[in-house]
Amino acid sequence: xxxxxxxxxxxxxxxxxxxxxxxxELGIGSVAVFSDADRDSLHVFLADEAYHIGPSPxxxxxxxxxxxxxxxxxxxxxxxxxxxxxxxxxxVFAKALEEAGITFIGPTVSNIESMGDKLSAxxxxxxxxxxxxxxxxxxxxxxxxxxxxxxKIGLPVIIKASAGGGGKGMRVVRKMDELESAFRACxxxxxxxxxxxxxxxxxxxxDPKHIEIQVFGDQHxxxxxxxxxxCSVQRRHxxxxxxxxxxxxxxxxxxxxxxxxxxxAKQINYVGAGTIEFIFDNTTKEFxxxxxxxxxxxxxxxxxxxxxxxxxxEQINVAAGRPLSFKxxxxxxxxxxIEARICAEDPITYKPHPGVIRACRHPxxxxxxxxxxxxxxxxxxIFYDPMIAKVITWGDKRDEAIDRMQRALSEFVLTGIKxxxxxxxxxxxxxxxxxGSYTTQFIEKNFEVIEPQLFKEVEDPVFLIxxxxxxxxxxxxxxxxxxxxxxxWKRVGRKLQLRT
Amino acid sequence: xxxxxxxxxxxxxxxVTEQRSTWKVSLQEEGKxxxxxxxxxxxxxxxxxxxxxxxEGKSYLIDVIGQDTEYTVFTRNSFRTIKVFNDxxxxxxxxxxxxxxxxxxxxxxxxPGKIIEIFAKEGEIVKANKPLLIMEAMKMxxxxxxxxxxxxxxxxxxxxxxxxxxxxxxxxxxx
Numbered sequence: 001x002x003x004x005x006x007x008x009x010x011x012x013x014x015x016x017x018x019x020x021x022x023x024x025e026l027g028i029g030s031v032a033v034f035s036d037a038d039r040d041s042l043h044v045f046l047a048d049e050a051y052h053i054g055p056s057p058x059x060x061x062x063x064x065x066x067x068x069x070x071x072x073x074x075x076x077x078x079x080x081x082x083x084x085x086x087x088x089x090x091x092v093f094a095k096a097l098e099e100a101g102i103t104f105i106g107p108t109v110s111n112i113e114s115m116g117d118k119l120s121a122x123x124x125x126x127x128x129x130x131x132x133x134x135x136x137x138x139x140x141x142x143x144x145x146x147x148x149x150x151x152k153i154g155l156p157v158i159i160k161a162s163a164g165g166g167g168k169g170m171r172v173v174r175k176m177d178e179l180e181s182a183f184r185a186c187x188x189x190x191x192x193x194x195x196x197x198x199x200x201x202x203x204x205x206x207d208p209k210h211i212e213i214q215v216f217g218d219q220h221x222x223x224x225x226x227x228x229x230x231c232s233v234q235r236r237h238x239x240x241x242x243x244x245x246x247x248x249x250x251x252x253x254x255x256x257x258x259x260x261x262x263x264x265a266k267q268i269n270y271v272g273a274g275t276i277e278f279i280f281d282n283t284t285k286e287f288x289x290x291x292x293x294x295x296x297x298x299x300x301x302x303x304x305x306x307x308x309x310x311x312x313x314e315q316i317n318v319a320a321g322r323p324l325s326f327k328x329x330x331x332x333x334x335x336x337x338i339e340a341r342i343c344a345e346d347p348i349t350y351k352p353h354p355g356v357i358r359a360c361r362h363p364x365x366x367x368x369x370x371x372x373x374x375x376x377x378x379x380x381x382i383f384y385d386p387m388i389a390k391v392i393t394w395g396d397k398r399d400e401a402i403d404r405m406q407r408a409l410s411e412f413v414l415t416g417i418k419x420x421x422x423x424x425x426x427x428x429x430x431x432x433x434x435x436g437s438y439t440t441q442f443i444e445k446n447f448e449v450i451e452p453q454l455f456k457e458v459e460d461p462v463f464l465i466x467x468x469x470x471x472x473x474x475x476x477x478x479x480x481x482x483x484x485x486x487x488x489w490k491r492v493g494r495k496l497q498l499r500t
Numbered sequence: 501x502x503x504x505x506x507x508x509x510x511x512x513x514x515x516v517t518e519q520r521s522t523w524k525v526s527l528q529e530e531g532k533x534x535x536x537x538x539x540x541x542x543x544x545x546x547x548x549x550x551x552x553x554x555x556e557g558k559s560y561l562i563d564v565i566g567q568d569t570e571y572t573v574f575t576r577n578s579f580r581t582i583k584v585f586n587d588x589x590x591x592x593x594x595x596x597x598x599x600x601x602x603x604x605x606x607x608x609x610x611x612p613g614k615i616i617e618i619f620a621k622e623g624e625i626v627k628a629n630k631p632l633l634i635m636e637a638m639k640m641x642x643x644x645x646x647x648x649x650x651x652x653x654x655x656x657x658x659x660x661x662x663x664x665x666x667x668x669x670x671x672x673x674x675x
Contacts, residue, residue, distance in 0.1 A: 466560075
């Protein structure tokens with residue numbers, strides 16, 4: 001079966017570049033799309049063809065699936081890769097592609113549908129024998145119901161909006177008298193953010209880690225896992241550092257998690273790249289199914305580095321109807337990989353910091369990879385995610401991978417906008433990160449007083465001297481400019497006058 | 501050239517003298533002694549957009565952004581925002597401020613973004629640390645809170661507005 005001739009990448013930034021690279025290596029043509037704000041984005045420069053798809057807000061461009069399909073037809077592509085985010089888990093889009101006769105490089109519509117709703121996903125997983133967190137069997141309608149469930153499974157519990165994500169619509173309840181207000185708040189957040197007030201209740205794990213298993217399936221009923229990634233370093237419920245393998249998962253548990261993930265994928269006859277997310281109790285070493293991401297993920301490179309397989313190429317392979325190019329017994333974890341997400345944000349407040357990148361020099365060197373769309377002069381727009389680069393390092397042992405990341409980050413020059421590189425460097429040196437005992441609460445518990453830790457490396461005089469000399473030069477050049485603005489006759493006249 | 505500088509809330513006196521081959525920079529943190537630094541111009545080179553700066557045997561790549569009275573200095577993935585004034589600038593700043601309250605009387609947007617929700621109402625008194633509005637930038641919702649007890653004089657934006665960095669969002673008066 002032939003692979004595709006030309007693929008449209010319905011995404012932007014580093015992931016669009018990543019997919020373009022896979023296409024080029026496979027001899028497939030690549031088509032980029034871009035919004036108004038992204039005309040200067042690197043993904044546009046690197047693709048074979050590029051088409052404008054609308055104004056800057058993603059609703060009017062990257063989420064405008066009709067426009068994207070129109071461009072796909074115009075460019076004559078035979079497949080679309082959605083990357084992550086935007087349309088990657090959108091069934092309306094996937095269905096529309098089916099009708100247009102264009103292959104969606106991703107799971108089937110029914111795969112996305114069955115995993116899109118957290119409650120039905122949980123029920124399916126129970127059926128497949130995958131451990132799930134004790135809690136309500138479905139949506140909880142009333143406060144009384146919520147109280148009864150909390151009493152049954154014991155406090156603390158967490159109330160979550162069914163359609164929620166990214167930390168929105170979630171409340172932890174540690175005392176019974178907090179339950180009612182938390183329940184109402186979650187329902188109203190669910191309604192406001194996701195137009196769905198359904199909430200469910202789960203036991204709250206005190207010492208939780210976020211461990212996920214990369215799975216892959218093809219259209220011939222083959223399913224494999226490519227081991228785990230630990231993604232517990234999060235701020236604002238968003239991952240910033242991931243590693244593979246997890247320093248906390250014992251080998252027998254690792255294998256059990258992998259088996260459970262493959263069972264989950266088989267249960268829904270999953271096709272393509274997907275991730276089964278588990279919440280892992282670091283005290284008991286028990287794991288429970290949380291949700292499935294039916295797409296490629298930001299952190300896929302660490303799995304690629306440790307297993308040696310190109311996941312994007314494999315997605316294209318499987319979407320073209322070919323069988324998986326590897327079997328479970330071919331997949332081994334070799335060494336250790338770490339990924340740091342470099343974001344345009346203030347490292348103290350975590351607030352985004354868009355703007356023009358002035359200087360940019362990516363780190364280089366052995367056993368590392370940089371997936372980035374940052375370059376000098378590029379203006380990071382306000383409309384999209386603040387992540388602008390990913391640094392991935394490999395080491396034979398975990399410590400080596402961490403040291404290599406420290407080295408890489410100290411080489412990374414990125415100025416003009418604030419970035420979280422300095423936060424990464426601080427995290428990597430933290431004893432709790434070094435010994436691997438960190439949990440998902442690592443940042444909020446350990447980085448309360450963040451500023452002094454972040455800025456310890458450079459002494460104040462260095463900054464002051466640089467600013468003072470620049471200010472001096474600025475004042476001087478202004479004076480020169482002002483002199484030049486007047487005519488030479490005036491200048492000479494003034495000089496003569498001053499002499500007398 | 502004499503400057504006054506402010507960094508992380510600390511005030512400094514700064515004197516910069518340019519000589520043929522050296523920068524002489526003297527710094528005095530408030531209440532402390534003057535420190536003098538001689539920096540050879542050979543140790544201060546412009547490379548691409550940034551400066552390669554050798555200081556006390558250490559090498560820094562420095563990028564200084566800004567003008568007039570505020571500079572942000574980036575180096576080794578760390579950064580500091582420094583206010584720098586000379587006599588002329590000091591005078592200019594004091595004229596600009598004019599009134600008693602200055603910038604404290606406004607809530608300004610620190611970055612471009614979109615107003616998602618406004619909690620405050622005109623005429624209302626908002627206690628310190630209570631939320632005023634939520635602004636979205638780059639998929640993140642940022643809650644902006646009152647830094648002290650204030651009375652809302654005027655709300656300059658409405659829900660759904662896109663704002664530029666530095667835009668005045670809310671004007672305050674003393675409660």
